[in-house]
Amino acid sequence: MTRRVAAIDCGTNSIRLLVTDVGDGVADELVREMRIVRLGQGVDATGRLDPRAIERTLEATREYAEIIVSLGAERIRFCATSAARDASNAEEFATAVEAILGVRPEILTGAEEARASFIGATGGLGPEGALVVDIGGGSTELVVGRSGAVEWSTSLDVGAVRMTERFLMSDPPTADQVATCRDYVAEVVGDAAAGVAPVATLVGVAGTITTIAAHVLNLPAYDRTLVHGARLPIDDVRAACSSLVEMTVEQRRGLPFMHPGRADVIGGGALVLDAVVTALPLTTSELLVSEHDILDGIALS
Incomplete structure (x- = not known):
């Protein structure tokens, strides 16, 4: 049995979308998109997500939401990594994403990020x-x-x-x-x-x-x-x-x-x-x- 899912990886530099049918493994990839949004702009110095960076990322998320709906994905998982881990205002960003997609973003720990990278890379x-x-x-x-x-x-x-x-x-x-x-x-x-x-x-x-x-x-x-x-x-x-x-x-x-x-x-x-x-x-x-x-x-x- 396969299930159509949408995965979003929101990193420091880019936000990416994969819509695919998943069974025993990733199969029948439908869409793979990337936008460079630089969510982590200045986070290393300020410890906060810049409002302009947040808006760039939310605009891309709105585009992705339209694609996800058009393809009929049953499940959505939105994962944020380093920039969101380091930002004191990550909760504000997460609330805005949830309003667009209807799912709460997950801020992955370093260990969770590493495991997802390994499974994705070695599975292929x-x-x-x-x-x-x-x-x-x-x-x-x-x-x-x-x-x-x-x-x-x-x-x-x-x-x-x-x-x-x-x-x-x-x-x-x-x-x-x-x-x-x-x-x-x-x-x-x-x-x-x-x-x-x-x-x-x-x-x-x-x-x-x-x-x-x-x-x-x-x-x-x-x-x-x-x-x-x-x-x-x-x-x-x-x-x-x-x-x-x-x-x-x-x-x-x-x-x-x-x-x-x-x-x-x-x-x-x-x-x-x-x-x-x-x-x-x-x-x-x-x-x-x-x-x-x-x-x-x-x-x-």
Whole structure:
């Protein structure tokens, strides 16, 4: 028996919708949408969601509500992550979302976010055991598991938006800004990775990593069918990260695969990914990229 469900992942940088029919697994995907709304704009500095960011996110939610109704989804799950976790006025935002969708948003803990990312990522690719890395706008989740079960996870407060706003203020960022950010992220990720067993399969998910994958692949336009399942040499991944950090925002926007709403923060995310592949005890020389992630995990739940 299948059930039509709508899953919404509301992160620090983007809000995404998946409407799909779910049975034993995600099947017959009907709609997958993304809007860059930057809900987490300034949260790292102020501890509050900006009213303009809230309105951008609510406008996207209204669009999604129309799609959900038109497709006849039986169940809706709206999950918010890092930005909402950190904001003192998250309750105000949640009330506004509930008025639009009729369901109360869930603010996922770091552990819940990690589990959803792992289930979504490994459900599509099916590795026996893997470490999944999910770099978001505000946080990064590292998850180890096998056969759909999470064995270990951690959520780190380093993400593309948070690191850009905190460290990379110039365009392009100065060498000192990059070095300071790199050192900070290396310390945070290094501490987390210290207790991780050797990693034979490394799976990367979410927009920062899929965009870097498109850069490694030198795609003439973003194509999720080419990104999904790509196996990228770690050395090529690190070179792509360095390349993106050194570019101006305008140069990044000129890349044919770059979403314009990601161009100003991809440098911060690239430094996080570089730190992850450097710090983890890898026994593989590849990063396996998945287009399935926390959004798919929310739908399966």
